[in-house]
Amino acid sequence: MTGLTLAITSIALALGTFMQVLDSTIANVSIPTIAGNLGVSANQGTWVITSFAVSNAISLPLTGWLMGRYGVVKTFVGATALFTVASFLCGIAWNLESLILFRILQGAVSGPMIPGSQALLIMIFPPNKRGTALAIWSMTTLVAPICGPILGGYISDNYTWPWIFLINVPVGIACTVLCWRNMASRETPTRRIPVDKVGFALLVLWVGSLQLMLDTGKEVDWFSSPAIVVEALIAAIGFVAWLIWELNEKHPIVDLSLFKRRDFTLATIAMCLAFGVFFANNLLLPLLLQTRMGYIATWAGLVAAPSGVVAVFLTPFAARIMGRIDARITATVALAAFGLSFFMRSEYTPDASFGALVMPMLVQGLAMSTFFVSMITLSLNGVPAPQIPSASGLTNFSRLMVGSIAASLATTVWDNDAAVHQTRLAEGMSSGNPIFVQTMERMQAAGLTAQQALSAVTAQVVNQAYITAALDFFRVSAWVVVAMIPLVWLCKKALSNGPSHAAAD
Template identity: 60%
Template sequence: MSQTAATAGPAPVASRGLVAIALALGTFMQVLDTTIANVSIPTISGNLGVSSDQGTWVITSFAVANGISVPLTGWLMQRFGVVRTFVVSVLLFTLASFLCGAAWSLPALLAFRVMQGAVSGPMIPGSQALLISLFPPDKKGAALAIWSMTTLVAPICGPILGGYISDNYSWPWIFYINVPVGLFCAAICWQGLKHRETPTRKLPVDTIGLSLLVVWVGSLQIMLDKGKDADWFHSSFIVVLAVVAVVGFIAFMIWEIGEKHPIIDLSLFKNRNFSLGTMVLCLGYAVFFGAVVLQPLWMQTWLGYNATWAGLVAAPSGVVAVFLSPLVGRNIAKFDARLFATAAFIFFAISYFMRAGYTADASAEAYIMPLLVQGIGMSMFFVSVLQILLDGVPDHQVPAASGLSNFLRITAGSFATSIITTSWDRRAALHQTRLAEASSAYDPTLRGAVDTLHGMGMTDQQALGSITHSLGNQAYLMSALDIFWVSGWLCLGMIVLVWFTRRPHGGAHAVAAD
C-alpha cells in the first residue's frame, strides 16, 4: 500500500518547480473555462444559428455539471487515489475541450460542455492537495500562493482571452487552446507524482446521496443562472426549481448525516477553523467575484468599452497579485495568517470605497487605480484564508476538505453573480425614476440641454432620446456605486469573522505518497 506524504517527504526542489507549474496550469485552465465562454456567447450563437438566450446554456451546462462533480472529489480520491484522479480528470477535460471546439450544433456543444464540467470537478481541489504535498510544512504558504495566483488571475484573463479570440479568430479556439496545456499538465504531473500516490479504499457508492446531490445542486445552479432572465419568483419555472433545490438539500443533509460512507464528509464542519474559514472564503469570494462580473458588464453596457478593453482595465490587478503572492507565501508562516486575511479585507474595502467615487467620464487610469489596490488584497486573500480553514484537517481529509470548500466557494460565486446583477438593475430603475421625477419640461436645466442638442442638429425626439440615455447612464452608474459602497463595508465586517478562528498552527498535512 502507498504511504502518506509525511513518509514520502517533500519532492526535490528541481522537479518540484516543474510539477508545481503544471499543477497551477491545470487549475488555471479549469477556472479560465468558467469565464472564457461568457463574452463569446453572441459569436457562438450566431455561428450555430441559435438565439443568444439559447446560447447562454453553454455557460449554464458547464456550471451545473461542475457544481455537481466538485463535492465528489473527496470520495473519488479516496477510491482511486489523488494523483490518478487528478491526472485522469485533466485528460478527460482536455478531450472534452477538443470535442467542444469540434461541436457541429448547439445540442452537441451542450453535451460536450456537460462532459467538460463533470470531469473537471477534481481539478481544482486535486491541484490544491497535490501542491501542498510537494512542499515541506514550512513552505506550505508558498504552495498555497501558487494555487491562489491561478485561481484569482484566471477569472480576469477569461473575458480578455475570450474576447480577443472571438474578435480575431474563430470561437472553437477558446476550447482548442486547452489541448496542449492539458496534455503538458497531465504528462508532467503523472511523471512527477505517480510514485507519490495516496492510499486507496474500496468505498461503496452512496447512490441515494449522489442522486439527491444531482437533484438539488442542478436545480440550484439552473435557478441562479436563469433567474434574472425569468424575473425570478414571478416565474413558475424558477419557483419549482427553488422548491426542488430546498427540499432536495434538506433530504440530502438528512441522508448524509446517517450514511456510513457519505458522498460529502460533513464531519469536517466539527473543525471550527474549517467551518468559519470556509464561511470567510465564501463571503469574501462572493464579494470579489460579484465585482469582477459587475464592473466589465457596466463598462461594456454604458461606457462604450468592448469586451477586450473592459477586461484589460481589470488586468493590472491580476499582475499585482501575481507579483506579490510569492512574497506573501514565503512569509505567511512567520506570522499569524489572520493578520494577512485582515489586511486582505482592508485592501479590498479601500478598493471598493475608491470605486464608489467613480464618475461616468472618468479616464481608464481612474478605473484602474482601485483595481491595483484590489490586487494587493488578492495576493493575500486565498493564501491566508486557506491556511486558516485547512488548519487541523487530518491528512486523509485534505482532498475532501478542499473539494467541499471549493464547491461552496463556487456556489457562493454563483449566488453573488445573480444577486449583484439583479440588484444593479433594480437599483438603477429606482435611481432612474427619481431622476425623471426631478426633471420636467419646465426645468431650465433640461430646456437648456434640449436647446444645446437642437443646436447640434437634433430633432426634439432625438434630443429627448439622448437625454433619456444619459439618465439611464447616470442611474446605472449610481447603482454600481451603491453596490461598491456596500461591498466595502461587507469586507470590513468580515474581519470580525476572521478573528473568531483559531490561530493556525502549521495547518493541514499534505496527502501524497510514495
C-alpha cells in the first residue's frame, strides 16, 4: 500500500483509535449536564463513565481470540461499525437506564479498536517506516484526551448532550467504509482456536455484580439493602470460582500465571493503583468545578485539557531518552509528578483563578508523558515473547478494572467526607457564634428574611464542605501515588528498548 491510499487508510485507522479514546473522556465534563437533563443526581450520572469503562475492561480479554478466529481486519472493522451504532443509540437514549445500557454496549464492542488499529497501522507500513506508523497511533491516543473535555464541554454548553455521542456517527461510518474498502484483501490468517467460555461467563458475572454494587450502594445505604448484600456475595463467590477455573484451565481467558513473575506483579499493582487515582481525580475535578465553583462545562474542559497538551509536547522527547534510561527512574519521575499535581490541587481555594487551576494539570501532563511506557516496560520485563500479548492484555484489563472501581468510589468518598465537614461547620451556626450572628444581621438588613438568610448561609456551608472534602481527596491521592514509588524500585532494571519490547513489536 502506497501513496494516497496509504495516507487515507492511515487516517481512517487513526480515527478509530481517536473515537474510542475520545469517548473515554468526552463525557467527564458533561456529567452534570447529562444528570440534570435526565433528572438524576450527579452521582448517578457517573454511571455513564463507569459502565463504559467496566464493559470495555471485560471485553479486552476476548480481543486476541476474536482477531485470531476472524482476522484483524474483520474484527477491527466490525468493532468500529458496532461502536458507531452504539454511539447513535447513546445519542437517542431517552432516560438514564437506556443510556447506561447503550454505554455498556459501546464499551463492550470497543475492546478490539485500539489494539486492532495499532496492528493494522504496523501491517500497512513497510518495516523501515513502522516508527511512523507507531507515531501516528501514539499521537491520536494523546490528542484525543485533549479534545475530549473541550468538545464535551463546548457541546454541552452550546448544543445538547446527545451530540457528544452523535458526532461519532459520521466519523465511524467513514472509518468503517474506508478501512474495509482498502484492507479487506489484506486480511490476516485465521484459525480455529478454543475460547474459555466458562471463564468469560464467570468474569462477566463477578465484575458485573461488583460494579453494580459499587454504583448503586450509596443510593440504598450499602449493606442495609438486601440487594447490595446479594450482589456482594455473587461478586465474591464468582471471583473465587473464576480464580479457581482460570488457574486450572488449559486455555484461560486471562492468564493469571503471569502473576508468578515478581516484576510483572509489582509493576501491575503500581500502575493499576496509580491509574485508579488518576482516573478518579479526572472524574472528580470537573464535578467540583461545575457543581461547587461556578464553572460551565466548556471552562471545566479547558482546565482539564492542558495536561494532554503537555503530554503531546513532551512524549517525543521522552521517547528519545527512555531507551537509554532505567524505566524505574522514569516511572519514579511520573509518579512524583502525579503526586505533585494532586498536592497542588489540594491547595485550591474557592476563588482560585483559571491559571491556578491549570498549573497542576500542566504538571500532570509531565507525568502522563512517561507513566504508561515506563510501567508497561517494567511489567513486561523478562516476560517470554509468546506470553507478551497475554501479559499486555492482562495489564490493560487490570488497569481499566481498577479505574472503573476508583471512579465508582470517588463520588461516594467525596459525599461522605463532605458530610463530615458539613457537620463540623454547622456547629458554628449558633447564637453563640458572634460571626454567625453578625452575618445573619447584615443579610437581614439587606432585605432578606431570617429564613432566607439562614438558607443562604447553609448553602455556603454545604459548598465549603464539598470543596474541603475535594481538597482532602486530592491530598490523599498524592500520598497514594507517591507510595507506589517503592514498588517500582523492587522491580529489576529495564529499558524501553529491551528484549521484551522487541518481542512485542
